[in-house]
Amino acid sequence: MTTKTHTERALITLRQRIVSGAYAGGQRLFEVALAEDLNISRTPVRAALSKLAEEGLLDRMKSGGFAVRKFDLRDVTDTIELRGVLEGTAARLAAEMGADPEILAQADDAISQIDKVLSGKTVDMSKYSKYNSIFHDCLARACGSRVLARELTRVTTLPFASPSAFLDDESRATQLLRNLIVANEQHRAILNAIANRQSARAEALTREHARAALQNVEFLTKNEAALREGSAPLAIVSA
Amino acid sequence: MTTKTHTERALITLRQRIVSGAYAGGQRLFEVALAEDLNISRTPVRAALSKLAEEGLLDRMKSGGFAVRKFDLRDVTDTIELRGVLEGTAARLAAEMGADPEILAQADDAISQIDKVLSGKTVDMSKYSKYNSIFHDCLARACGSRVLARELTRVTTLPFASPSAFLDDESRATQLLRNLIVANEQHRAILNAIANRQSARAEALTREHARAALQNVEFLTKNEAALREGSAPLAIVSA
DNA sequence: GATTGACCAAATGTATACATCAATGCAATG
DNA sequence: CATTGCATTGATGTATACATTTGGTCAATC
Numbered sequence: 001m002t003t004k005t006h007t008e009r010a011l012i013t014l015r016q017r018i019v020s021g022a023y024a025g026g027q028r029l030f031e032v033a034l035a036e037d038l039n040i041s042r043t044p045v046r047a048a049l050s051k052l053a054e055e056g057l058l059d060r061m062k063s064g065g066f067a068v069r070k071f072d073l074r075d076v077t078d079t080i081e082l083r084g085v086l087e088g089t090a091a092r093l094a095a096e097m098g099a100d101p102e103i104l105a106q107a108d109d110a111i112s113q114i115d116k117v118l119s120g121k122t123v124d125m126s127k128y129s130k131y132n133s134i135f136h137d138c139l140a141r142a143c144g145s146r147v148l149a150r151e152l153t154r155v156t157t158l159p160f161a162s163p164s165a166f167l168d169d170e171s172r173a174t175q176l177l178r179n180l181i182v183a184n185e186q187h188r189a190i191l192n193a194i195a196n197r198q199s200a201r202a203e204a205l206t207r208e209h210a211r212a213a214l215q216n217v218e219f220l221t222k223n224e225a226a227l228r229e230g231s232a233p234l235a236i237v238s239a
Numbered sequence: 240m241t242t243k244t245h246t247e248r249a250l251i252t253l254r255q256r257i258v259s260g261a262y263a264g265g266q267r268l269f270e271v272a273l274a275e276d277l278n279i280s281r282t283p284v285r286a287a288l289s290k291l292a293e294e295g296l297l298d299r300m301k302s303g304g305f306a307v308r309k310f311d312l313r314d315v316t317d318t319i320e321l322r323g324v325l326e327g328t329a330a331r332l333a334a335e336m337g338a339d340p341e342i343l344a345q346a347d348d349a350i351s352q353i354d355k356v357l358s359g360k361t362v363d364m365s366k367y368s369k370y371n372s373i374f375h376d377c378l379a380r381a382c383g384s385r386v387l388a389r390e391l392t393r394v395t396t397l398p399f400a401s402p403s404a405f406l407d408d409e410s411r412a413t414q415l416l417r418n419l420i421v422a423n424e425q426h427r428a429i430l431n432a433i434a435n436r437q438s439a440r441a442e443a444l445t446r447e448h449a450r451a452a453l454q455n456v457e458f459l460t461k462n463e464a465a466l467r468e469g470s471a472p473l474a475i476v477s478a
Numbered sequence: 479g480a481t482t483g484a485c486c487a488a489a490t491g492t493a494t495a496c497a498t499c500a501a502t503g504c505a506a507t508g
Numbered sequence: 509c510a511t512t513g514c515a516t517t518g519a520t521g522t523a524t525a526c527a528t529t530t531g532g533t534c535a536a537t538c
Binding site for chain 1: 520521522523524529530531
Binding site: 127 | 319320328332
């Protein structure tokens with residue numbers, strides 16, 4: 001098996017099913033049914049469901065039990081906006097309080113690595129995604145706030161809210177490179193603002209950077225079902 | 240008993256103990272010990288611990304099990320700042336998108352009720368607290384964002400981050416009335432900004448309003464242990 | 479026809495025995 | 509004396525039987 005405990009395996013399996021849209025939003029998940037399905041007892045199923053609720057993928061029902069959380073388009077845009085607000089706050093605080101130079105150096109390196117990835121003939125998306133994640137992780141840590149970092153982690157757990165959520169969009173291959181180049185320039189500007197203690201600028205730039213994801217959502221939803229269904233991050237979204 | 244299930248009672252008991260500082264921050268909570276203590280089996284204890292982790296009062300340990308989340312002063316100020324940011328965002332969105340008139344009316348009523356409470360000879364703090372909560376609840380709902388309302392609920396679950404957290408501070412009875420009067424004028428200004436679709440103003444005012452709580456924290460911590468230990472919202476805070 | 483109440487089925491709540499894992503200490507051994 | 513390795517302890521992980529609650533159906537009654 002991939003991991004040690006039944007709970008962990010159930011968690012991974014169920015999470016995968018949920019984010020891939022295998023369960024309809026609002027659908028209730030029953031312990032017994034899942035236990036039979038996964039060939040384990042109810043106990044690890046409950047444990048997994050509980051953790052998924054903690055991740056925000058399930059809702060607890062008033063009478064007990066769990067249901068798949070329902071996301072509509074408004075929820076998606078709100079969550080991305082929320083990520084922007086939180087990352088923007090992180091950037092602002094980092095600028096105000098002065099960030100750990102080591103973290104800034106790491107962020108700077110991530111930007112350089114992304115430059116390198118984008119300068120090649122073909123773009124290695126997994127590498128881009130990796131360094132993009134590193135940059136955003138630096139942002140979360142740069143303000144030195146455990147609280148803020150924690151909430152950012154929470155929010156970006158949702159499949160469509162991750163900074164790397166829409167990077168696999170192949171329906172616009174030509175535009176993608178442009179977007180990534182622009183995005184990395186935003187990274188540079190954000191880092192520059194933080195390093196120069198320009199807090200308002202850092203916050204505004206970071207919010208704007210998050211809004212790029214909103215454009216992706218907008219594009220995917222305006223171009224109807226075919227595209228949207230092919231987009232993994234939006235598979236969980238209902239209407 | 241107060242409630243139906245053992246889980247719920249355990250949840251309430253443990254939550255109370257945690258926020259009152261009965262357990263040291265970082266202290267691990269063992270299922271067996273708690274089960275014996277509460278005279279129930281491990282199963283409802285686990286369920287309660289899991290929910291407390293969801294509330295952010297416990298941390299899950301990598302190796303399994305739970306520990307009481309440790310809050311220092313920085314965490315407190317960051318969380319209050321975070322609440323300000325989220326409420327500010329709610330106010331901004333409400334102003335931008337136009338809030339439900341019914342909610343605005345309810346918020347307006349809450350402000351009037353607070354006026355009435357403050358105009359009497361003695362201030363009924365439980366009433367103030369009630370209408371203050373109603374106002375802030377309206378704020379969370381006014382933007383029509385389930386996502387944002389949910390996160391606000393999460394954040395304000397922490398004892399020191401609630402909008403009504405420091406209202407029981409009796410060490411400054413004379414200053415308290417002044418503060419509450421100012422706070423309600425802020426309420427009025429926020430509502431006015433939202434109603435007039437002044438989004439930037441609404442956001443700024445709301446952030447500033449939250450910072451009032453920061454002043455309370457500052458006061459309580461500058462005046463040393465005696466006061467701080469008498470302050471329920473800060474009982475959970477370590478250093 | 480609407481309302482009430484009894485019943486039943488299905489789901490969660492609970493207790494508990496047992497399995498497993500991790501840390502610890504101690505003893506045998508090099 | 510250091511090191512290995514086994515036994516012990518104490519913790520979470522798991523299965524499962526049973527209790528309780530809930531939601532719905534259906535029929536009796538007004």
